[in-house]
Amino acid sequence: MEKEVQIKHIRDYVFTLFQADESGHDYFHMERVARISRKIAEVEQANVFLCEAAAWLHDVGDKKLFHNPNEAIEEMNTFLCDISLNKIQINEINHIISGISFSKGIAVPDTLEGRIVQDADRLDAIGAIGIARTFAFGGANQQLMYHPNSKSTSIQHFYDKLLTLKDLMHTESAREMAKERHQYMESFLKQFFQEW
Numbered sequence: 561m562e563k564e565v566q567i568k569h570i571r572d573y574v575f576t577l578f579q580a581d582e583s584g585h586d587y588f589h590m591e592r593v594a595r596i597s598r599k600i601a602e603v604e605q606a607n608v609f610l611c612e613a614a615a616w617l618h619d620v621g622d623k624k625l626f627h628n629p630n631e632a633i634e635e636m637n638t639f640l641c642d643i644s645l646n647k648i649q650i651n652e653i654n655h656i657i658s659g660i661s662f663s664k665g666i667a668v669p670d671t672l673e674g675r676i677v678q679d680a681d682r683l684d685a686i687g688a689i690g691i692a693r694t695f696a697f698g699g700a701n702q703q704l705m706y707h708p709n710s711k712s713t714s715i716q717h718f719y720d721k722l723l724t725l726k727d728l729m730h731t732e733s734a735r736e737m738a739k740e741r742h743q744y745m746e747s748f749l750k751q752f753f754q755e756w
């Protein structure tokens with residue numbers, strides 16, 4: 561099966577898994593992470609197919625999103641086998657997606673492809689989209705947008721995580737893309753507190 565066709569099948573598979581998500585991990589998050597990963601992979605001369613495939617699938621088996629993460633991963637592997645990915649490719653995809661989530665730890669992925677998908681996932685957590693996802697997450701989790709005396713608010717999440725991400729990018733391409741998104745968040749926060 562051609563790689564292009566395999567990616568199309570992966571996209572359809574991801575659509576069935578994430579179409580109903582309202583926690584900030586919807587299908588379009590996967591689409592953006594896949595597109596950014598592809599773009600960075602081309603510039604960084606990484607394995608573009610692996611980056612794109614792993615990016616589409618990067619939230620499969622996330623403990624926050626799946627009642628049975630191991631089963632989700634097993635089903636994904638069966639699916640990848642069905643669309644003719646070989647054992648090595650399937651192992652590489654598993655390796656990438658098990659190592660990228662911010663919430664799963666801060667270890668730096670040990671392959672270029674893993675670092676690229678992590679950069680792309682982090683880019684989608686900052687900038688205008690990042691701001692929107694943060695308040696969508698807050699709403700879905702009964703969290704206040706802001707409270708002057710509380711540390712568990714969506715605004716606090718900017719200081720705990722989002723403003724740190726630009727310095728955690730691994731690739732030059734991602735660092736470059738992060739600059740504008742970071743500045744946008746800073747001006748958002750400035751305006752937010754002015755209005756508050």
Ligand code: ADP
Binds near residue numbers: 624693697717
């Ligand atoms: P990952 O996709 O790496 O697992 P998360 O699940 O932690 O990342 O985050 C998914 C989205 O939800 C991101 O946009 C993130 O900023 C947002 N988010 C995560 N935790 C919080 C929180 N406590 N408050 C507001 N937004 C959050």
Ligand code: NI
Binds near residue numbers: 618
């Ligand atoms: Ni993600």
